[in-house]
Amino acid sequence: MALMTIAEALREGIREEMRRDPTVFCLGEDIGVPGGFGGAFTVTLGLSDEFGHNRILDTPISEIGIAGVAIGAAMTGMRPIADVQYGDFLFCMMDQLANQAAKMTYMSGGTVKVPLVMRAPVGSTRRGSQHAQSLEAFFTHIPGLKVLAPSTAYDAKGLLKSAIRDENPVLIFEHKLLYGSKGGRSEKGALSPIGEVPDEDYTVPIGKGAIRRVGKDVTIVGKLLTVYRALEAAEELAKEGIEAEVIDPRTLIPLDKELILESVRKTGRLVVVEEDNLTHGWGAEIAAIVAEEAFFYLDAPIKRVASLDTPPPFAPPMEAYYLPSVERVIAAVKSQF
Amino acid sequence: MTIASLNNATQVELLTLYREMLLIRRFEEQCNALFLQGKIPSTLHLYIGQEAVAVGVCAALRPDDYVLGTHRPHGHALAKGVTSRSIMAELFGKVTGCCKAKGGSMHVGDMSVGMFPAIAIVGANAPIATGAALSAKMRGSGQVVVAFFGEGGANEGAVHEAMNMAAIWKLPVLFVCENNLYGASTPVSQIVAVENVADRAVAYGMPGVIVDGNDVLAVRDVTRTAVERARAGEGPSLIECKTYRLCGHSRSDACNYRTREEEAEWRDKDPLLRIRKLLTEETGLATLSDLEQVEAEVEAILTDAIQFADESPEPAPEDALLHVFWEDK
Numbered sequence: 001m002a003l004m005t006i007a008e009a010l011r012e013g014i015r016e017e018m019r020r021d022p023t024v025f026c027l028g029e030d031i032g033v034p035g036g037f038g039g040a041f042t043v044t045l046g047l048s049d050e051f052g053h054n055r056i057l058d059t060p061i062s063e064i065g066i067a068g069v070a071i072g073a074a075m076t077g078m079r080p081i082a083d084v085q086y087g088d089f090l091f092c093m094m095d096q097l098a099n100q101a102a103k104m105t106y107m108s109g110g111t112v113k114v115p116l117v118m119r120a121p122v123g124s125t126r127r128g129s130q131h132a133q134s135l136e137a138f139f140t141h142i143p144g145l146k147v148l149a150p151s152t153a154y155d156a157k158g159l160l161k162s163a164i165r166d167e168n169p170v171l172i173f174e175h176k177l178l179y180g181s182k183g184g185r186s187e188k189g190a191l192s193p194i195g196e197v198p199d200e201d202y203t204v205p206i207g208k209g210a211i212r213r214v215g216k217d218v219t220i221v222g223k224l225l226t227v228y229r230a231l232e233a234a235e236e237l238a239k240e241g242i243e244a245e246v247i248d249p250r251t252l253i254p255l256d257k258e259l260i261l262e263s264v265r266k267t268g269r270l271v272v273v274e275e276d277n278l279t280h281g282w283g284a285e286i287a288a289i290v291a292e293e294a295f296f297y298l299d300a301p302i303k304r305v306a307s308l309d310t311p312p313p314f315a316p317p318m319e320a321y322y323l324p325s326v327e328r329v330i331a332a333v334k335s336q337f
Numbered sequence: 338m339t340i341a342s343l344n345n346a347t348q349v350e351l352l353t354l355y356r357e358m359l360l361i362r363r364f365e366e367q368c369n370a371l372f373l374q375g376k377i378p379s380t381l382h383l384y385i386g387q388e389a390v391a392v393g394v395c396a397a398l399r400p401d402d403y404v405l406g407t408h409r410p411h412g413h414a415l416a417k418g419v420t421s422r423s424i425m426a427e428l429f430g431k432v433t434g435c436c437k438a439k440g441g442s443m444h445v446g447d448m449s450v451g452m453f454p455a456i457a458i459v460g461a462n463a464p465i466a467t468g469a470a471l472s473a474k475m476r477g478s479g480q481v482v483v484a485f486f487g488e489g490g491a492n493e494g495a496v497h498e499a500m501n502m503a504a505i506w507k508l509p510v511l512f513v514c515e516n517n518l519y520g521a522s523t524p525v526s527q528i529v530a531v532e533n534v535a536d537r538a539v540a541y542g543m544p545g546v547i548v549d550g551n552d553v554l555a556v557r558d559v560t561r562t563a564v565e566r567a568r569a570g571e572g573p574s575l576i577e578c579k580t581y582r583l584c585g586h587s588r589s590d591a592c593n594y595r596t597r598e599e600e601a602e603w604r605d606k607d608p609l610l611r612i613r614k615l616l617t618e619e620t621g622l623a624t625l626s627d628l629e630q631v632e633a634e635v636e637a638i639l640t641d642a643i644q645f646a647d648e649s650p651e652p653a654p655e656d657a658l659l660h661v662f663w664e665d666k
Contacts, residue, residue, distance in 0.1 A: 025475065054475065060505070065498030068464020072482075073472040075453065075465070076403065095495070099458050100465060107444045108454040109437025110660035143661050167663035 004197045005180025009153035010043045010119070013160040014081060016201065018051055021079060024164055025055040027066060028083025032056035040085045041121055041174075041181045063089050067096035067118070071169075074116040075104065079164055086131045087120035087173065090139075101169040102144030113167045117160070123175040123225055123275060124312040124319055125187055132312035134276040136223070139171050140252045140285070146170040146206060147252040149223045151178060153195035155250055158204030166206065175224040175275075191228055209256035211263070215243035218269035218333050221260055221286055223249060226273040226305075226324060233329035242333060252282065260286065261294050268299035269336045273324050278306040300336035305329050346554055348622040354396060354553050355612050356631045358388040361412045362609055363635050364421060365584070367643065368411070368428060372588060376647065377428045379441045384412030386551075386583030389608035390515050391416035393556025394483055394576075397564050403451045403469050403482040405462040408443045410455030413485055418450040421642035431649035438652045439660060460486055460493025463512065467499040470510035470573070481567045482510045489520025491534045500541045500575065509567035511560065512575045515550060517582040522594040535577035543573045550578025551608040554615075583607065 004012065018024045030036050031044040032053055038045025048056035059066050063084070070080040084090055090097065097118070104114050124132040140147050146168055150156040156174070163170035180192035212227055213234050222230040227248045234244035245263050249256055264270050270290050272283035283304040290302060305324045313322055346354075365383040372381055384391065387409075395404065395416035406413035414424055419435055424445050427434025434440070435447045436454060443457035453469075456462035466484035473480040490496060491514050503510045514534045518525050531537065538545025544566070548559045556578055563574035581603040585592050592600070616623040 023476075060498070060501060062498035062502060064495045065464045065467065065502045068461070068495060068499060069468035069471055069502060072465035072468020072470070073475075074468075075448075076469045076472040077476060078472045080468075095458055095461055096464065100456065100461055104454060105663050106660045107436060107440045108446060108448075108660075109434070109439045110664060111436070112446075112448055112454060113663040115663075146662075167665070 001196050001198055003194050004153045005192055005194055006150070006153050006156045006174065007041055007043050007179040007181050009157040009195075009197050010160055010174070011045065011047065012197070013157040014044065015047060015050065017161055017164045018047075018055060023077060024079045024081065025057060026081045026083060027057040027059050027069065029059055029061055029066075029085050031083050032058050037185060039083050040185070041176065041179045042183070042185050043119070043179070044083060063092035064096055067093035067101070070116045070118065071096060071101050071104070071114055074114045074169075075112055079115050081117045081119065081164065084118060084120040087122040087135050088130050088133050090120055090135055097139070097145070097169070098142050102142045105168065106144055114169045115167045116169050117163045117172060118169070119172045119174060121176050121179070122173050123177055124307070124323055125176045125189070126314065126316060126319060128314040129311040134274065134307070136173050136252055137276055137280070137282040140282060144169070145253065148172045148206065148250070149252055150174070150250060151224050151227045151248055152193060153197050155204050155210070157197055158202055159206065159250065162203045162206050165203070170206075173224065177225055191225070193228070204250070206251050207254040207256055208251070209247055209249040209259040211245060211259070212248050213244065213246040215245035215267065217243045217267055218271060218336060219245050219247060219260070219263040219267045220271045220273060220329065220333070221247045221249065222273040223252065224275065226275055229324060229326050229329055230273050232326045233333065236326070236330055237333055242337065244333065257289055261290065264290050264294045265297045268297055269333070270298070271303045271305060271329065271332045271336070273305045273329055275307055275324060277309045278304060279309050281306055303332040303335060305332045351612070351616055351622055352627065352631060354392055354557070355616060355628070356635060357392045357416055358553060358609055358612060359631060359635050360421065360638065361388045361391065361415050363639055364411060364415060364424075367639055371643065378430055379428065380588045381442050382409035382587050383584045384409055386603065386607065387515055387517060387580045388412055389553035389556055389612070390513070390550045390578045390580055391485070393553040394511075394513055394560045396557045397560035398481065398483065401451055401478070402480050403453060403466070405453045405466045405469075405482070405484045406446070406455035407462065407485055407487065407490065408455070408457035408459070410443065410445050414445045414447070414452050414455065417452040419445065419447040419452050421638050422645045423447065425642040425646040426649050429646040429649070430651065431646055432652045432656070433645065433649040460490040460495045462486065463493075463496040463499035464502070466510050467503045467508060470503060470508035471506060473509055474506070479568055480509065481564050483513055484510065485513050485515060487520060488514060488516040488518070488525045488529060488534050489523070490514075491537070492528055500543070500573065503573040504541045504543045507570060507572035510573045511563050511567065512573060514575065514577045515580055516577055517580050519582065519586070519595065521586045524594070533577055535575055538575040541575070543575055545575045545577070547577045547579065550580030551606050551611060553608060553612055581606070
């Protein structure tokens with residue numbers, strides 16, 4: 001057992017899978033250049049020393065190309081892990097993800113598989129509008145993609161390994177404030193959770209959520225950074241006698257719907273917290289599922305806490321106002337009592 | 338055309354090329370008729386007039402090489418060895434189709450013969466081809482990959498990124514541009530500022546070759562050179578085949594954007610007329626009865642394919658739920 005940050009856990013996961021399986025390789029911008037960053041958040045730092053520059057493959061700034069190359073390699077016997085420097089750049093490769101990767105197995109009648117992994121950092125971190133968005137909901141809306149959102153070091157490594165071994169295209173969203181990246185790539189305001197990660201080989205199954213805090217009065221569902229915002233809110237609420245249960249779905253597609261429903265049947269209240277902006281978002285989907293399948297267990301209207309319906313602003317006061325704060329989570333819960 | 342232009346092609350080779358080209362031509366003509374009879378429920382982008390490109394290129398490939406087609410893929414698939422039965426059944430929307438009726442006309446393919454499910458987003462197949470070529474290089478398989486696209490597709494950013502990446506990594510991939518002069522209705526002169534798409538190759542650091550796309554032997558020979566280069570680890574090539582779509586862009590196209598005179602000129606350059614003439618008048622390698630025999634073989638294949646498609650079962654509606662994700666067999 002070792003204590004690791006999420007960036008370290010992801011790095012070890014990649015390292016172990018590349019040792020285990022010669023078809024696994026990484027590609028992306030600035031991931032292996034000697035003297036470079038090891039990816040924007042240091043996840044691949046040092047891996048080219050062990051695996052060389054053919055398997056830690058630096059690419060041109062060509063996001064369509066990165067996605068297309070990963071798809072073509074995956075369809076012909078390789079298991080690529082593509083590094084997207086900032087999640088926002090996924091929009092540049094949208095055709096390859098939405099029209100190609102997601103549909104290839106389906107439109108070939110199940111004769112072709114696309115076992116690729118795409119890792120993308122999300123979250124607003126004082127970089128303005130184009131290096132800040134939380135994009136999960138765009139991809140959970142595309143049948144054919146699996147979408148993961150690990151929030152702990154243990155899950156990051158275990159889910160990454162499951163993703164690499166999966167026969168489908170898997171997107172892994174990682175939050176910039178959770179990586180624990182060090183040195184010049186460390187982030188202001190980061191939480192950098194450090195967690196215990198087993199030394200032996202293990203995986204976290206895709207499609208299983210986790211209860212992060214047990215409670216009886218309200219269910220708070222968060223993902224990535226908002227799991228921690230929810231936990232902080234829960235501690236505050238406990239001081240006032242409200243015991244919140246905090247659920248981290250860990251994988252968004254497929255979703256562990258039953259875990260959420262079971263919790264809501266127990267607590268009778270649901271608050272969904274996400275960093276994406278509100279309208280037509282992931283939180284709306286979770287709310288709809290609960291409204292459709294556990295309506296008669298609800299004691300109060302479902303509440304969603306999300307970023308505002310604006311692009312992510314730059315200046316710290318505006319950014320803080322835009323994001324779903326602990327205070328907004330507390331207020332949402334209290335409004336249900 | 339002189340005997341020298343045969344480039345040592347034998348009678349058997351030439352008749353094989355003729356058979357493959359004729360199969361595509363007749364397949365497409367039958368598709369048109371079957372569409373009008375209501376047997377094919379989709380639109381169709383027919384390959385009539387461009388047969389020498391797919392057949393010439395695929396004649397230079399190994400069976401395990403990969404081909405990535407376009408929204409006009411029947412010719413690519415047939416030339417790469419996907420069966421007429423499985424393509425026709427796919428067009429009919431039958432479970433015996435090469436994509437189990439999930440793909441339709443624009444996605445025909447069969448990876449067991451190296452034909453990717455065709456990719457109908459213009460230019461999007463190029464980076465995927467580059468990825469397959471990277472995979473071939475990493476696996477040391479010696480395979481070569483071909484991405485077909487039109488002069489319209491040549492203007493997609495995806496193609497630019499794909500060519501640059503293939504060139505920097507010296508990947509075994511051929512970018513084959515089928516310049517048929519019109520992207521749907523838009524003439525090439527409106528959308529390309531240079532005279533030839535192949536002129537762009539120099540910007541990527543790869544050879545750019547221009548070939549008469551209606552001359553199947555010429556296409557085969559330039560492809561062979563590019564394939565040898567690719568297999569030797571020397572990297573990609575861009576081949577521009579000058580050709581013409583003798584039919585409309587899709588089923589609904591009356592071709593009002595081009596002149597009947599231009600069409601007549603190109604009908605005189607029909608690649609099938611050309612190879613027939615080469616085989617008979619110019620070289621005497623085949624008699625008219627040899628050609629008739631080939632034609633009878635092709636008709637028999639198509640009659641069988643149509644009957645197979647017609648008699649095959651339709652999918653159950655709930656089969657729509659299958660294959661969203663990979664299912665281990």
